[in-house]
Amino acid sequence: MSRSRKSIRQCGRDGGSGIGGIAASDEGLPEIGVVTKLKSKPHQFYSRILPRKSEGMPISPVKMLAGREGNYSGRSRFTSADRCHLSSRYLPVNGPSVIDRMTSCAYVSQFSADGTLFVAGFQDSDIKIYNVDNGWKVKKNIRARSLRWTITDTSLSPDQRFLVYSSMSPIVHIVNIGSAMTESVANVTEIHEGLDFSGHDDDEEDDYSFGIFSVKFSTDGRELVAASSDDSIYVYDLAANKLNVRIPAHRSDVNAVCFADEAGHVLYSGSDDHLCKVWDRRCLGTRGIESGVLTGHLEGITFIDSHGDGHYLISNGKDQAIKLWDIRKMSSNARSNISIAPPRHIEWDYRWMEYPSHLRNRKHPNDLSVCTYRGHRVLRTLIRCYFSPSYSTGQKYIYTGSADAHIYIYDMVSGAQVARLEYHDQIVRDCSWHPFDPMIGSSSWDGVIASWELKRN
Secondary structure (H helix, E strand, O other): OOOOOOOOOOOOOOOOOOOOOEOOOOOOHHHHHHHHHHHHOOOHHHHHOOOOOOOOOOOOHHHHHHHHHOOOOOOOOOOHHHHHHHHOOEEEEEEEEEEEEOOOOEEEEEEOOOOOEEEEEEOOOEEEEEEHHHOOEEEEEEEOOOOOOOOOEEEEOOOOOEEEEEOOOOEEEEEEOOOOOOEEEEOOOEOOEEEEOOOOOOOOOOOOOOOEEEEEEOOOOOEEEEEEOOOEEEEEEOOOOEEEEEEEOOOOOEEEEEEOOOOOOEEEEEEOOOOEEEEEHHHOOOOOOOOEEEOOOOOOEEEEEEOOOOOEEEEEEOOOEEEEEEHHHOEOOHHHHHHOOOOOOOOOOOOOOOOOHHHOOOOOOOOOOOEEEOOOOOOOOOOOEEEOOHHHHOOOEEEEOOOOOEEEEEEOOOOOEEEEEEOOOOOEEEEEEOOOOOEEEEEEOOOEEEEEEEEEO
């Protein structure tokens, strides 16, 4: 679906349904449920100090501290599961504190991998990088080069020396954020090198044949993967400074792409053709055929996030649902899955229309998802969703922005809505959970960057 470049300036607060998730399948969920439990279940020796504690009930922090001091685990410290059991009870829902307030819609917000930096991208071409440990002081204020429509995505390199940003253009720009310069104005105070994803030999700034919706660094920092409006996935080799591969991936805009795990061989993609696809780069050959297809969404997919284990991912859809997938259940035949799907509601356009109430209960006849989460709203823009951090929560939760101006947090296994964060006046397109601390950063079309902190669950 092509997109209008005209901004939707206002988005009123309209209250979500608040309905929790509903399991779509019993297959696959028990396994990830066990994995999540193992990652957030305290050591068995704690049962010695609470022999009558009901199974599944959380152990109080006081008892856990007493157990640690008494060396009940035999390690004189908390295990990673102990830590997750303790910290996952404290959700970052207090506040928020307003970090910044701009006159432009905020589209992107992400913590760095170590949590020391926070990146926010705005529609008027500003990209701000805040030093979280230094009172959220602005470390870098970047004025984007050759912006088209908005900043659609940003990504920090693993070593946090470089940042790439994209817009509705095939040119992705890269800037050195490690320099001493605070004000980084494109090609005035600093060079913002253009990386051409169209395959041309030069930086053709007037070539807007397609735009980039999503761009990500590989774990080793050597490659970029991008999703585009020309129905394709691109992989760019930074060392060779050239486009490495183009995959004609879908039948409509590819809104999201990410690496499945640290190895970087497998990619996940999500498109307006309502399909998630799995790509193994070692098996693409000359035809560029996907390894598998995941069906279940009834409208386009706005974002995907990998669990990081090479098996699970989540996707946010314009059918007002997040879906959890296990790629071991994927189908190998996209055509047959499309042919048996219910027809799309052609008269509905998510950019300016509410989702029709009579469509909310529709189900895909070949839904391969493991679980479905509902309550938030996906309208007007490509709203993002994520797994909560592994270090502090054991990836126990799924969280998302919403068109009703809230942030929703769901229990991944039960599907229950455990929190709804209310402050913003307009769409929350993106939000990010700190990798180690109980803190969520949010960005909204009201121009506000906010920080939410912990409260006991």
